[in-house]
Amino acid sequence: MSLKKAYEQYFKIGTSVSKWNMEWPQAAKELQKHYNSITGENGMKPMFVLDMEENVEHPEKYNLNPALNFDSIRAFLKFSTENELGLRGHTLVWHNQTPFWFFKENYSLDEKAPWADRETMLARMEGYIKGVLTFVENECPGVIYAWDVVNEAMEENEEDGWRKKSPWYQTVGEDFVAYAFRFARKYAGPGVKLFYNDYNTFLPKKREDICNLILKPLLAEGVIDGIGMQGHLILNDSDLKEFEKSVHTFGELGLEVQVTELDIHCNSPEEEAMKQLADTYAKLFGILVDAKKNGKANVTSVTFWGMKDDESWLTGFRKEKSYPLLFGEKYQEKAAYEAVMRVVQ
Secondary structure, three states: OOHHHHOOOOOEEEEEEOHHHHHOHHHHHHHHHHOOEEEEOOOOOHHHHEOHHHHHHOHHHHOOOOOEOOHHHHHHHHHHHHOOOEEEEEEEEEOOOOOHHHHEHHHOOOOOOOEOOHHHHHHHHHHHHHHHHHHHHHHOOOOEEEEEEEEOOEOOOOOOOEOOOOHHHHHOOOOHHHHHHHHHHHHOOOOOEEEEEEOOOOOHHHHHHHHHHHHHHHHHHOOOOEEEEOOEEEOOOOOHHHHHHHHHHHHHOOOEEEEEEEEEEOOOOOHHHHHHHHHHHHHHHHHHHHHHHOOOOEEEEEEEOOOOHHHOOHHHHHOOOOOOOOEOOOOOEOHHHHHHHHHHO
């Protein structure tokens, strides 16, 4: 039985994919077998959509409405349609992987150039969101079922919670999040769900800041549908009790809960480490199934961040070999896969 079949009565099962995954037949076969949802690992982020040449060469034309190139997004839409996979849009507004020149006066390539003013950046934000959402709805309506509208606006080390180094915060202010969701709600297609996405959502202070500064105000406006809990965990160093508390806390707000970027960093392939990894995945999926089954939270999707260990971003990020997923380098099923399947079998 496949992952998606085992969990079909609970929530979607997804994974992140790259352009390479979509072009390799074996990867496509595994995607069709185990998943009913995919997320573009990088290709739908602003740096791959903003047309640098057009914007930089013609700033007077595009100053308030940036030029966009949809080739990368089109590839994900095409693959999702051909393989009958739902697609999570990731991400519209983020401080990272958005080129610095997008925030500069006249799209200047000089890093020391002044920031564009608030009104200009709000216009650029609306132009970008409108352009992307209108394109995907016209190109393949209904394929993208959810968008991460804003990614990682909170910083747990800041006293008031906001990520102040974000160029969005510096050019617009903390209400950039509210404006992003207003624009997304204005231009999103029918039935498309809008999510706020962040990491370390299981940390008590960050959970509280996200609830009070982002989720509750957006809920009051009626412009948000869900919370994305990224789920980048570390074996033996992540508190699943706090993770469970966050799932329930977000669920009590009436929001959909999606685990959007799940992996568990494990730096050893040895049997004991793989058993610990399997046990942790079993506990995590037990929490999610229990929340869904017993009405503690409306969990609607779980997305792994990568298809197999040797493709994981964590090896580079952690600067040590990581074995964080359910499948090995030849797509062989690991103990973690078997443990996840046993949760619902």
